[in-house]
Amino acid sequence: xxxxxxxxxxxxxxxxxxxxxxxxxxxxxxxxxxxxxxxxxxxxxxxxxxxxxxxxxxxxxxxxxxxxxxxxxxxxxxxxxxxxxxxxxxxxxxxxxxxxxxxxxxxxxxxxxxxxxxxxxxxxxxxxxxxxxxxxxxxxxxxxxxxxxxxxxxxxxxxxxxxxxxxxxxxxxxxxxxxxxxxxxxxxxxxxxxxxxxxxxxxxxxxxxxxxxxxxxxxxxxxxxxxxxxxxxxxxxxxxxxxxxxxxxxxxxxxxxxxxxxxxxxxxxxxxxxxxxxxxxxxxxxxxxxxxxxxxxxxxxxxxxxxxxxxxxxxxxxxxxxxxxxxxxxxxxxxxxxxxxxxxxxxxxxxxxxxxxxxxxxxxxxxxxxxxxxxxxxxxxxxxxxxxxxxxxxxxxxxxxxxxxxxxxxxxxxxxxxxxxxxxxxxxxxxxxxxxxxxxxxxxxxxxxxxxxxxxxxxxxx
Amino acid sequence: xxxxxxxxxxxxxxxxxxxxxxxxxxxxxxxxxxxxxxxxxxxxxxxxxxxxxxxxxxxxxxxxxxxxxxxxxxxxxxxxxxxxxxxxxxxxxxxxxxxxxxxxxxxxxxxxxxxxxxxxxxxxxxxxxxxxxxxxxxxxxxxxxxxxxxxxxxxxxxxxxxxxxxxxxxxxxxxxxxxxxxxxxxxxxxxxxxxxxxxxxxxxxxxxxxxxxxxxxxxxxxxxxxxxxxxxxxxxxxxxxxxxxxxxxxxxxxxxxxxxxxxxxxxxxxxxxxxxxxxxxxxxxxxxxxxxxxxxxxx
Numbered sequence: 001x002x003x004x005x006x007x008x009x010x011x012x013x014x015x016x017x018x019x020x021x022x023x024x025x026x027x028x029x030x031x032x033x034x035x036x037x038x039x040x041x042x043x044x045x046x047x048x049x050x051x052x053x054x055x056x057x058x059x060x061x062x063x064x065x066x067x068x069x070x071x072x073x074x075x076x077x078x079x080x081x082x083x084x085x086x087x088x089x090x091x092x093x094x095x096x097x098x099x100x101x102x103x104x105x106x107x108x109x110x111x112x113x114x115x116x117x118x119x120x121x122x123x124x125x126x127x128x129x130x131x132x133x134x135x136x137x138x139x140x141x142x143x144x145x146x147x148x149x150x151x152x153x154x155x156x157x158x159x160x161x162x163x164x165x166x167x168x169x170x171x172x173x174x175x176x177x178x179x180x181x182x183x184x185x186x187x188x189x190x191x192x193x194x195x196x197x198x199x200x201x202x203x204x205x206x207x208x209x210x211x212x213x214x215x216x217x218x219x220x221x222x223x224x225x226x227x228x229x230x231x232x233x234x235x236x237x238x239x240x241x242x243x244x245x246x247x248x249x250x251x252x253x254x255x256x257x258x259x260x261x262x263x264x265x266x267x268x269x270x271x272x273x274x275x276x277x278x279x280x281x282x283x284x285x286x287x288x289x290x291x292x293x294x295x296x297x298x299x300x301x302x303x304x305x306x307x308x309x310x311x312x313x314x315x316x317x318x319x320x321x322x323x324x325x326x327x328x329x330x331x332x333x334x335x336x337x338x339x340x341x342x343x344x345x346x347x348x349x350x351x352x353x354x355x356x357x358x359x360x361x362x363x364x365x366x367x368x369x370x371x372x373x374x375x376x377x378x379x380x381x382x383x384x385x386x387x388x389x390x391x392x393x394x395x396x397x398x399x400x401x402x403x404x405x406x407x408x409x410x411x412x413x414x415x416x417x418x419x420x421x422x423x424x425x426x427x428x429x430x431x432x433x434x435x436x437x438x439x440x441x442x443x444x445x446x447x448x449x450x451x452x453x454x455x456x457x458x459x460x461x462x
Numbered sequence: 463x464x465x466x467x468x469x470x471x472x473x474x475x476x477x478x479x480x481x482x483x484x485x486x487x488x489x490x491x492x493x494x495x496x497x498x499x500x501x502x503x504x505x506x507x508x509x510x511x512x513x514x515x516x517x518x519x520x521x522x523x524x525x526x527x528x529x530x531x532x533x534x535x536x537x538x539x540x541x542x543x544x545x546x547x548x549x550x551x552x553x554x555x556x557x558x559x560x561x562x563x564x565x566x567x568x569x570x571x572x573x574x575x576x577x578x579x580x581x582x583x584x585x586x587x588x589x590x591x592x593x594x595x596x597x598x599x600x601x602x603x604x605x606x607x608x609x610x611x612x613x614x615x616x617x618x619x620x621x622x623x624x625x626x627x628x629x630x631x632x633x634x635x636x637x638x639x640x641x642x643x644x645x646x647x648x649x650x651x652x653x654x655x656x657x658x659x660x661x662x663x664x665x666x667x668x669x670x671x672x673x674x675x676x677x678x679x680x681x682x683x684x685x686x687x688x689x690x691x692x693x694x695x696x697x698x699x700x701x702x703x704x705x706x707x708x709x710x711x712x713x714x715x716x717x718x719x720x721x722x723x724x725x726x727x728x729x730x731x732x733x734x735x736x737x738x739x740x741x742x743x744x745x746x747x748x749x750x751x752x753x754x755x756x757x758x759x760x761x
Contacts, residue, residue, distance in 0.1 A: 264567065265567070343600060344604060344606065345565070346562065346565075346598075346600060346604065347600065347604040348606070349562065349565065349593065350562060350593055351594075351597065351620070351671070352589075352592075352593035352594035352620065352674065353590075353616075353617075353620050354590060361616070362606055365607070365608075366607055
């Protein structure tokens with residue numbers, strides 16, 4: 001039986017165990033005066049039975065699936081004649097893939113040596129047996145677990161404590177999974193970054209002002225020295241993000257203030273979801289809007305007033321990105337402004353403050369941490385945004401502060417470095433990891449700084 | 463919005479159902495079902511030279527009539543307390559006096575409400591100026607999450623009452639002294655106000671209210687969140703302040719009303735049932751409902 005079929009079967013068994021244990025706990029409770037005399041509610045006995053049924057069997061299943069391939073491969077290799085045993089891991093995997101190709105029918109057995117064809121049939125039988133054993137074992141464990149729990153439905157045993165403890169552990173495992181994943185990503189990026197800095201000195205990466213990652217693939221190639229100065233990329237990123245935030249922060253904040261303090265309930269009920277829809281538009285749609293509508297418009301306007309402008313410009317990408325991140329600022333700010341207690345507003349209004357004075361002097365300081373949080377989220381979206389920049393701001397790594405020229409950003413470069421056929425140990429591809437690492441450090445610093453600011457200026461209400 | 467909602471629900475749906483069973487033992491039910499004649503208030507609703515002259519005031523929350531044809535004078539430099547069971551409309555009525563009901567969308571106020579012969583609800587009325595003259599202290603102490611100094615200085619700053627820092631310092635000190643908080647607060651003016659005890663916070667709110675030199679102070683159950691010692695301090699403060707301010711206080715404590723106020727008004731289901739000198743109301747109430755309430759038979 002396949003793993004995919006085994007999973008739902010175990011779940012069905014768990015549900016059955018739940019039902020049986022539930023009924024049994026009621027039956028146990030009936031002669032002693034009802035469920036009030038049980039240590040826990042029937043649902044807890046039932047849930048414990050379901051957990052006893054599902055958890056151990058799923059663990060067995062996971063372990064089996066994890067080790068199955070390696071064990072089967074060992075058995076298959078051992079059946080080969082000793083003189084054809086592989087000498088290196090590479091050779092072993094070559095032989096194994098030949099065997100499995102024969103076994104699944106994509107390679108005709110007549111074209112391979114006889115011992116391979118023989119091993120292929122061994123492989124098939126072993127795999128069949130493994131599947132059968134696996135199914136039998138998993139179902140056995142499931143039934144055994146459920147039976148054990150069923151026998152332990154008793155008025156003296158407190159199932160509630162067991163269930164709560166188990167649930168707490170499951171939650172912990174889920175939380176740990178997220179943390180470990182993050183740690184794993186950071187760790188692997190750090191390793192690749194170190195490999196990159198073994199080829200390109202870190203000082204060149206950080207302080208050189210030219211970026212041109214084309215390295216020679218062949219020794220006789222012309223003009224492919226490769227320059228890995230990160231400064232033009234970061235100025236591009238910062239320029240575009242700054243323009244985006246210049247658009248998004250005032251628009252988002254003021255619309256949040258309008259929605260929470262001035263708008264009637266009906267306006268708020270329609271305007272807020274519509275505003276939040278802006279965040280749901282795919283960035284590639286924003287991208288072509290920026291490239292086909294906004295960028296040419298900016299170029300035309302700039303030329304009309306006698307300025308030179310590129311058809312792909314920082315301004316176009318920044319403006320459109322700013323619109324895209326408005327909902328991050330407005331929605332979060334609106335929520336925190338609403339969370340400021342009404343008593344604060346009343347206190348201020350009763351002293352004769354106007355609505356805008358109340359907003360400025362009482363509500364805004366109290367809501368500041370949340371507002372900064374929203375802006376930070378918007379900023380990290382802006383820094384990480386790739387699609388709009390590719391389409392509207394270009395790929396040229398110019399070092400400029402002129403918003404009418406085209407620039408490129410860190411994320412765009414990471415994307416272009418890894419698109420297409422690449423060798424994975426060249427300085428070019430490794431530089432993507434270094435860029436990612438730097439981006440990570442920058443956003444981390446941004447968070448730390450913002451946290452400090454919030455701690456310093458927040459006005460905490462109860 | 464939660465405060466609005468509580469007020470709306472507190473004053474919004476007065477139950478006018480008459481309890482049909484006349485059980486002679488159940489005097490509370492009997493008293494509650496006693497008829498209140500609309501617009502008829504027993505006692506003495508009018509005084510000479512009133513600060514507030516309120517005539518035929520009606521307040522609606524949407525379709526619900528929370529205040530029904532209330533006419534009342536509030537005397538200059540007097541303390542008047544509003545008493546009555548929960549939901550009788552006393553807080554709603556109080557909030558009409560400085561137009562704090564404005565922020566509730568569905569709330570409408572009808573009738574004539576005059577402060578020193580100026581219409582409070584006139585369409586051109588400057589609410590900021592009104593609220594500077596009619597200050598308010600709320601049920602739950604609500605100091606801003608700022609320093610003690612900034613809390614008191616908030617009103618004077620927005621009304622431009624001080625030209626120099628020294629003037630502002632003086633206003634803060636005087637207000638805190640009047641609120642009896644100066645000795646406790648003078649060494650920690652920069653400390654965050656929300657770190658003080660509940661009683662101190664409420665006195666700070668009073669100091670904040672008197673810092674803009676109002677003529678009237680409205681107090682909406684100012685002691686209901688305080689312990690007896692803090693309550694005694696606030697009551698003492700109210701008595702002292704009555705020399706220079708007109709004070710309107712909503713309270714659930716009849717002892718408090720008896721201790722601090724010159725006059726007492728009893729509200730019932732949106733009606734103003736009885737107004738009189740405080741000692742008259744508590745010693746010889748004229749209306750049967752008032753008597754039942756103050757003797758604790760219902761409420």
